[in-house]
Amino acid sequence: MKRYVINGVFSIDGLVQEEADIPRPGCRQVLVRVRAASLNYRDVLMVTGAYSRNIPQPLIPFSDGAGEIVGVGEGVTRWKRGDRVIPTFFQNWLAGGITREAPASALGGARDGVLAEYALFEEEGLVELPTHLSFEEGATLPCAALTAWNCLYSGNLTCGNTVLVMGSGGVSCFALQFARSAGARVIATSGSDAKAERLKALGASDVINYHDPDWEKQVTALTAGEGVDIVVEVGGAGTLARSIRATRIGGHISLIGVLAGQQGEVNPLPAVMKGILIAGIYVGSREMFQAMNRSIVLHRLHPVIDRVFPFDEARDALRHLQSGSHMGKVVISIP
Structure with a gap:
């Protein structure tokens, strides 16, 4: 198989395609023929x-994929050959809150990921691919979609809530779609007029240019001086202070990203005085994934896909994501 x-070399050009034997499923394992993989900013890092240089090597990167089961090991009861499936980001976070052990089961980091023609997974580390979605669409769900859902x-x-989403990457687009399907209002930010129009077409009531140094004041004005109920905070240190000012008293900030910086100082007093809950979000469990998929099926949602690259152009796909010119998800097809 190709993978x-x-x-040993940390760079996009250093990502190596090679031939390897097709793995065999062991006890309670399934072998998946991977049909598509999608990219997250984590993959570029x-x-x-x-992200970290202390990873097992050689490492197959990318956490997000979709495919069909072509082999089952002894003791497997949940799946059969031919089932269309999606691996979970954390292979052993099944339900409840995140545990100390969950990060050690993360695909494409602690464990081999999905940028290969075949991959092995624990039988409990998979969910069913919704029937109305293609492999390319299903591959976008494990990290970005579930993170947005958890946020x-x-x-x-x-x-009736009002939600603030930042930019037009995968998490923000999914958050917009999920919030609108729940009957919430969504205010978005974008630095592109073209992307702003596409965000409005997805259901955003208003789009603010994030190059405006006082965009949080516009958010407050759009909410009659109250602020939003929920912020999906993908910026990090560079935007958190503004997000606090844009959030209502008693509101919630889901903190997930570092796109606007990993280091900085934020005065915590405004969050304290407003009683804002700031929660770190690290993807989610299989139980959350299954709940999200039920909603996706009910509302017949389709992920926003910017571009699909062939398998042999995986490095170009990474560069495209790194450029920030995309909207929604970047996907690699694995024929």
């Missing part, structure tokens, strides 16, 4: 060494 690996529902999203 890509990180092996992992390949370039900015919203850890903030107790309800009909």
Whole structure:
């Protein structure tokens, strides 16, 4: 089989395609013929060494994929050959809150990921691919979609809430779609007029240019001086202070990203005085994934896919994501 690996060189050009034997499923394992993989910003950081250089090597990168089961090991009862499935980001976070052990089961980091023609998974580390979605669409769900879902529902999203999403990457687009399907209003930020129009077409009521140095004041004005109920905070240190000012008293900030910086100082007093809950979000469990998929099926949602690259152009796909010119998800097809 063909696969890509990180092996001693941390750079996009250093990502190596090689031939390897097709693995065989052991007890309670399934073999999946991977049909598509999708990219997250984490994958760029992992390949370039900015995420961590203390990873097992050679490592197959990328956490998100979809495919069909072609082999089952002894004791497997949940799946059969031919089932269309999606691996979970954390292979052993099944339900409840995140545990100390969960990060050690993360695909494309602690464990081999999905940028290969075949991959092995624990039988409990998979969910069913919704029937109305293609492999390419299903591959977008494990990290970005589930992170967006967790961001919203850890903030107790309800009909009539107002949600702030930042930019037009995968998490923000999914959060917009999920919030609108729940009957919430969505205010978005974008630095592109073209992307702003596409965000409005997805259901955003208003789009603010994030190059405006006082964009949080516009958010407050759009909410009659109150602020939003939930912020999906993908910026990090560079935007958190503004997000606090844009959030209502008693509101919720789901903190997931570092796109606007990993280091900085934020005065915590405004969050304290407003009683804002700031929660770190790290993807989610299989139980959350299954709940999200039920909603996706009910509302017949389709992920926003920017571009699909062929398998042999995986490095170009990474560069495209790194450029920030995409909207939604970047996907690799694995024929």
